[in-house]
Amino acid sequence: METLAPSKGFKLKLAGMPDTSVIRLTRPATVGVSAQDIPHIRPKLLVKEKEAVKTGTPLFCDKRDPAIQYLSPGTGTVKQICFGARRRLLEVVIALDSMDDFVEFGPVTSADLVQLPDQELIDRLKQGGVWQSLRQLPARDTADSGTAPPLIIVCLNGNDLFSPHPGQVLENNIPQFEFGLAVLKRFCDRIIVAARTSSMEQLNPVRHLITHQVSDTYPAWNPGAILYHIKEKPEENTAWYIHVQDLLHLARFLKTGRYPVETMVTVTRGDDKKPHMIARRGAPIPLLAGNFPAGSLITTGRFNGRKVDPDTHLGFFETTLNILPDTPEDEMFGFLRPGLNKPTVSRAFLSCLIDREVQLDGTLHGEERACINCSYCEDICPVDLMPSFIMKALHGDDIEEALELGLLDCCRCGLCSFTCPSKIELTRILSQGMDTHHKDKQG
Numbered sequence: 001m002e003t004l005a006p007s008k009g010f011k012l013k014l015a016g017m018p019d020t021s022v023i024r025l026t027r028p029a030t031v032g033v034s035a036q037d038i039p040h041i042r043p044k045l046l047v048k049e050k051e052a053v054k055t056g057t058p059l060f061c062d063k064r065d066p067a068i069q070y071l072s073p074g075t076g077t078v079k080q081i082c083f084g085a086r087r088r089l090l091e092v093v094i095a096l097d098s099m100d101d102f103v104e105f106g107p108v109t110s111a112d113l114v115q116l117p118d119q120e121l122i123d124r125l126k127q128g129g130v131w132q133s134l135r136q137l138p139a140r141d142t143a144d145s146g147t148a149p150p151l152i153i154v155c156l157n158g159n160d161l162f163s164p165h166p167g168q169v170l171e172n173n174i175p176q177f178e179f180g181l182a183v184l185k186r187f188c189d190r191i192i193v194a195a196r197t198s199s200m201e202q203l204n205p206v207r208h209l210i211t212h213q214v215s216d217t218y219p220a221w222n223p224g225a226i227l228y229h230i231k232e233k234p235e236e237n238t239a240w241y242i243h244v245q246d247l248l249h250l251a252r253f254l255k256t257g258r259y260p261v262e263t264m265v266t267v268t269r270g271d272d273k274k275p276h277m278i279a280r281r282g283a284p285i286p287l288l289a290g291n292f293p294a295g296s297l298i299t300t301g302r303f304n305g306r307k308v309d310p311d312t313h314l315g316f317f318e319t320t321l322n323i324l325p326d327t328p329e330d331e332m333f334g335f336l337r338p339g340l341n342k343p344t345v346s347r348a349f350l351s352c353l354i355d356r357e358v359q360l361d362g363t364l365h366g367e368e369r370a371c372i373n374c375s376y377c378e379d380i381c382p383v384d385l386m387p388s389f390i391m392k393a394l395h396g397d398d399i400e401e402a403l404e405l406g407l408l409d410c411c412r413c414g415l416c417s418f419t420c421p422s423k424i425e426l427t428r429i430l431s432q433g434m435d436t437h438h439k440d441k442q443g
């Protein structure tokens with residue numbers, strides 16, 4: 001097993017680590033399939049409001065490859081189809097019946113897997129709504145089934161600091177995990193299985209399958225950050241990756257022939273030690289979040305997640321909710337306060353001298369200002385970029401310069417935006433630059 005310990009990243013201790021106990025949530029009244037957290041998708045609706053659907057009925061597909069479908073995680077009736085600006089699909093909401101009636105796709109055993117031709121396996125995964133769990137770097141688009149990946153990274157830890165613990169996720173699921181790895185080996189011989197150091201103790205039963213142990217400094221376990229530190233040649237930039245829960249869904253779908261409907265979710269709020277929760281995929285946010293103060297900021301990642309409307313449902317890839325106090329008003333005499341509880345990576349507050357857990361909030365501490373060339377963003381970037389230089393190249397429409405400065409290595413961790421004292425949305429600017437470049441390449 002190799003060890004990866006990048007020297008940069010977010011090193012503070014944050015409050016809110018979930019409890020390791022696991023509870024199962026009740027069946028929700030509605031589930032939603034959101035198109036909002038699916039990078040690059042061009043959704044095409046396949047159902048109408050009031051239409052009856054089974055568990056596994058396709059709700060929408062990706063116009064770029066209509067074989068890639070997003071299936072209903074429950075049986076019931078299409079209650080609402082929500083659109084945003086320019087009629088962009090936000091989510092399809094299903095009012096659930098009391099029982100599931102599954103679309104049957106037919107199971108695949110380990111013996112069948114060996115016999116199944118590659119194209120049939122790909123078609124089956126697309127039909128079953130699980131192919132899109134495989135993502136391709138650097139754009140994080142759906143993996144291109146027409147090419148063989150140079151390597152596949154299996155991320156045992158999720159996007160957030162407090163995403164579901166892989167020990168909990170894998171408990172009683174090791175045969176499915178092994179089956180999932182066997183499926184990945186059909187596409188590529190080089191499989192990287194990476195886990196955070198702090199997760200290792202609970203991962204003893206699968207230790208022999210883990211190839212890389214990464215440090216606990218956020219975002220060392222991000223697939224883009226892992227690739228940056230292990231890649232040896234440019235061709236490896238198009239590596240695929242998959243998160244462990246998605247790999248289990250893929251394996252469960254093949255083994256049972258049914259669309260998997262449950263996932264493990266964590267919710268963090270202040271010092272609360274909330275349990276891990278097994279919930280229906282696309283569960284309503286209020287069911288997951290419970291009671292929270294009005295005006296709270298709900299995100300699906302502390303540094304790079306999506307801001308969630310409390311009246312919607314969890315996204316297709318999302319497994320964590322953070323409930324943060326949102327206090328946009330300026331703090332009275334804030335400049336005179338020592339900041340014992342304030343997170344700081346620039347050592348601006350006394351909290352940097354004290355070994356204690358700090359809490360994040362949604363406060364901006366002022367408005368966006370001009371770049372002051374402090375290089376804080378450069379000092380924290382886990383993939384050694386100079387985000388302010390890339391931003392300036394993008395602002396000057398010089399994509400070639402941005403690419404030369406390593407734009408495509410950005411793993412969208414959000415730390416540069418978090419640390420910037422001028423409150424410049426560096427991650428958004430770089431992400432938009434990458435997405436525009438990807439779209440232009442696709443033509």
Ligand code: SF4
Nearest residue numbers: 381410411413414416
């Ligand atoms: S440029 Fe910003 S978002 Fe991208 S990897 Fe560096 S710190 Fe993270």
Ligand code: SF4
Nearest residue numbers: 371372374375377420
């Ligand atoms: S952290 Fe912000 S102000 Fe400092 S160099 Fe980077 S972009 Fe400029």
